[in-house]
Amino acid sequence: MDLGREACLVGYRRALQELNSWLENATTSELQRKSNGTRWTNEELLFHMVFGYMIVRSLLPLVRIMSRLPRSWSRGFAAGLNAATGPFDVVNYWGSRAAATVYGRHRMGRKLEKTITALGRRLERETTVSLARSMPFPTRWDPFFKADMTLADVYAYATLHFDFHAKQLSLRPPDSSPG
Numbered sequence: 001m002d003l004g005r006e007a008c009l010v011g012y013r014r015a016l017q018e019l020n021s022w023l024e025n026a027t028t029s030e031l032q033r034k035s036n037g038t039r040w041t042n043e044e045l046l047f048h049m050v051f052g053y054m055i056v057r058s059l060l061p062l063v064r065i066m067s068r069l070p071r072s073w074s075r076g077f078a079a080g081l082n083a084a085t086g087p088f089d090v091v092n093y094w095g096s097r098a099a100a101t102v103y104g105r106h107r108m109g110r111k112l113e114k115t116i117t118a119l120g121r122r123l124e125r126e127t128t129v130s131l132a133r134s135m136p137f138p139t140r141w142d143p144f145f146k147a148d149m150t151l152a153d154v155y156a157y158a159t160l161h162f163d164f165h166a167k168q169l170s171l172r173p174p175d176s177s178p179g
Contacts, residue, residue, distance in 0.1 A: 004152060008155050030170075082138040131151045134150040
């Protein structure tokens with residue numbers, strides 16, 4: 001297995017370990033406390049971090065399809081998505097709030113485990129050619145979306161997103177114990 005693929009899988013496993021540590025060690029009041037720099041609570045933000053991996057499962061077939069269409073079509077699609085950033089932001093915020101009530105602390109870890117297991121299996125089957133497939137992305141939707149992203153970039157995106165938001169949690173670091 002190549003280094004990029006292995007690094008991606010290592011990132012997936014680390015994220016699962018960190019999430020489970022936060023979920024096991026945080027009190028209910030800590031999970032309900034506001035995060036740093038977002039409008040979400042820690043629990044809602046943790047779900048949003050899990051959702052980053054869930055969305056990758058939806059983006060993979062999209063990249064496969066769009067990479068086969070004329071480039072002007074996929075550029076137009078990305079431009080349309082960029083134009084819809086306002087509504088996307090609203091759905092992204094409220095969706096994570098609502099979903100955190102379904103995937104609370106007792107279901108979130110299992111959801112991430114199932115999701116990264118599926119992503120890992122799929123990544124291991126990808127060819128060099130398939131990982132190079134690309135499409136334009138709506139760069140206004142996420143700081144880690146680039147103007148053009150390969151399938152390899154999409155696989156790696158979830159952990160970049162996870163790590164970015166992990167810094168916004170107002171929880172103890174995942175490997176520390178209560179003071």
